[in-house]
Amino acid sequence: MSRLLIVVEKPADWGAYYPSDNVISATDYLKRPLVDGERAQVINLCRSYRYLGIGYYVSLLAEARGHKVIPSVRTINDLRRRSLYGIDIEDLNQKLDRHLPGGDTSEFAATVFFGQTRHAPLADLARQVFEAFPCPILKLEFTRQKVWQISAVKPAGLNTLNEAQEDLFAAALDSFSRRIWRKPRAKRKYRYDIAMLQDPAEPMPPSNPKALRHFIEAGKSLDIEVDPIGRNDFARLAEYDGLFIRETTALDHHTYRFAHRAEREDMVVIDDPTSILRCTNKIYLNDLLASKKLPTPRTEVVFRDDAQKLAALPDVLGFPIVLKIPDGSFSRGISKVSTPEELKSAAAKLFEHTALLLAQEYMYTEFDWRIGVLAGQPLYACQYFMSRGHWQIYDHGAKGTAKSGGFRTLPVRDAPAEVVKLAVKATAVIGDGLYGVDIKATDDRVAVIEVNDNPSIDAGVEDAYLGEDLYRRIMDEFLRRMERKRLGSRD
Structure with a gap:
């Protein structure tokens, strides 16, 4: 079981609370002898995290000792670099006007304790800021010119709290230490x-x-x-x-x-985030595969305001044409069109959700191959058959229900060699994680449809051949x- 350590800069900083064996001064923590393999969760409540100050060293050495610490050194550095605010909390600014005071007020501040605040309308905002900058106590400063904006996110010390804030902090710390840090383990301790x-x-x-x-x-x-x-x-x-x-x-x-x-x-x-980035946007993925000269269906990218290119698609790709939004999944956000009228209508509906569309030639096959690849090695092979009476594997009904076609799972060695080889090549340009590569194979060609960073692994489907060994290989x-x-x- 991990030990919880609450580190304060001076013992007096904890004076408002009951004594606890979990509380230790920063000096005592830094002087503690190293214990090989010790598992500890450290809450660093030092007065300041300034660079090379004592609070900074508590987090730095906690990480060196293999302890899990909040705030981490990375969080401390992020809080010092104002340029990061726009990256991490840009979308939060848009939510402020309906929550912050009106009138002539142009400045406002709120204190956040482990993602909690006494300002109920700002509860969601407080949680998101804490997720962006995990730090025990944060002071949010807001300014308003035409609209409210977050002007600063600053760490605050335990010694700066008033009596009411001390009560709020105690409740937040209690909630955090009970719900967030590791609950007592089962009798067996895992590595x-x-x-x-x-x-x-x-x-x-x-x-x-x-x-x-x-x-x-x-x-x-x-x-x-x-x-x-x-x-x-x-x-x-x-x-x-x-x-x-x-x-x-x-x-x-x-x-x-x-x-x-x-x-x-x-x-x-x-x-990993790079795999998510490369796989979840079909336009990004298409460019990536094309740059590596990997075979895909003939594809065109169409902009919302490019009616001329849209109208020319039948001459370039022929009918039927498959239109896809960049971030669709499980056969959603995809339309097959067979006439100019259907093309125009379907594109208009899809353009309500995206500025760009992917248009591809339609390759008829009875099933799609799905090759699971882990760390550059083929893991499983499945045939996903089209849903009955539908041209896709998943048929999303008008009432929001979805049905899928059948499947056949077989040993990787029984899948066509060119399909497996192409799947491995496709994942090599993404990363070394776990992927599911969808491939269409006809008599004269194979083509990558997409690479999924989060492939389906359902009991009774993808594990139908390997059984429990599939899960063990991933673990x-x-x-x-x-x-x-x-x-x-x-x-």
Whole structure:
């Protein structure tokens, strides 16, 4: 079980609260003898985190000792670099006008304790700022000219709080330490911990509940605890050794923020943020595959205001034409058109959601190949058949329901060699994570349809040939990478 350490710059800073064995002065923490393999969660409550000050060294040496610390050195540095504010909280500014006071007020400040604030309308904003800059106490400063904007995000010390704020801080710390840091472990202590991000309410998740249980069991067999977490567990992330995303990913989504944060914490991440970036936007992926001269269906990119190019598509691609929004998944955001009228109508509807569309020739096949690839090696092979009476694998009905075609899972060695080879080549330009490559194969050609950074792994489908060994191989790759990081940190 990890030990919780609350580090204060001076013992008097904790004077408003009950004494606790978890509280230690910064000097005592820095002088503590090193304990090999010690697992500790450190909350650094020093008065200042200025560069090379005592608070800075608490976080720096905590990381050197392998302790999980808040704030991390990266967070401290990010808070010092005002240029990062626009990157991390730009979208938050748009929400301020309806929450902050009106009238002649031009300045406003709010204090955030572990993502909580006494200003109820700013609760969501406080949580998001804490996720961007995980720091125990943050002071948010707002200014208004024409609209309200966040002018500064600053760390604050425990010694600066008034009596009312001390009560709020105590409640937030209690909530944080009980809910966020690691709960007591089961009797067995595992060598590594992986957070498995999932959403039980997702209509079409990448893994069904039975598959998630198989991942947990596979982890146990390798001395890894696989802990299911959700989107509200962002602040817990740093306590783990790895992150395994089992939600459908997107760039404008919490899955990308989780991946990005985990990578910053030097965790093993599947899917990593680079893979999410390269795979979830079909226009980006198309350019990437084309630059490597990998075969794809004939493709054109169409801009919303380019009616001339849209009208010329039948001459370039021929009918039928497949139109795709850049970030669709599970056959959503895709239309097949067979006449100029259908082309114009479908494009107009899709352009409501995006400034660019992907237009591709239609390649008829009875099924699509899906080759799973892990760390550059083929893992599984499936044939996904088109939904009955439909031209896609998934048929999204008018009432919001979806049905899919059948499947056939077979040994990789039984899949066509050219299909497997192309799948591996396609993933090589993305990264070394876990991917599912969709390929169409006809009598005279093979073509990559897309590379999925978060491939479906459902019990009874993708594991139909390998069984439990499929889950173990994925967990074994996590183990290999976590061992490599641990050994590297000792060099």
